Amino acid sequence: MSQAETLKTLKIKTAGLKRTHKEASMYEKERDREQAKVDKLKADNADAHDVKQAENVLNESAMMIPESKKRLEAVYNDLRSFVAENSKDIQDDSEDMVATKEVLAAVEETFKA
Template sequence: MTSAGELAKQCKVKTNSVKRLHKELGYYEKERDKEQARVDKMKAEGAEASDIKQAENVLQESAMMIPQTRQRLEAALAELQSFVTENEEDIKETEELQLAKETLTEIEKLFK
């Protein structure tokens, strides 16, 4: 059997993983939006076709990271959810459990 302290530590690690992936997803979405604006501006200003193509490639790379990161976030979220469900009794009234629940509530809103 795992101690409450060890469970709390695992809970903290899983919570931080969800938070990190959420931040990463936000970064990629901002990056995609920034690159899209850059491509749109270049097209509006009549930039060289090769420059536009290069900017579109950068945009595509940024956009490709979003679904992958979202999948990893969904997996980490599911893992945290099941961890909390399985171990809630053993770590109730810990700061780690409270933080995990707050994180779950906050991030799950994004997927609805």
């Protein structure tokens, strides 16, 4: 693979990881938002049907989190492998590599949390 192709692939994989990371965090935010709605409905003694509907939405949101985390981990591992295999073709201080390292670090922080 030429250096230009390597950099292009690096950009694509980095963008994919960034998008997948954002998606996973959006699902978690949605779950938190839906949990707050359920809690508010319960605190306000809302109609049982409304509470049940809100709980169903909450459960659907929560079900997406494990799958999105699996995808995030797969994309993360793919990018790390690609960087390791092609490190000799990519300058460490290049703009693309710096961006890749930032995204990798952000995802690693997510895994720690």
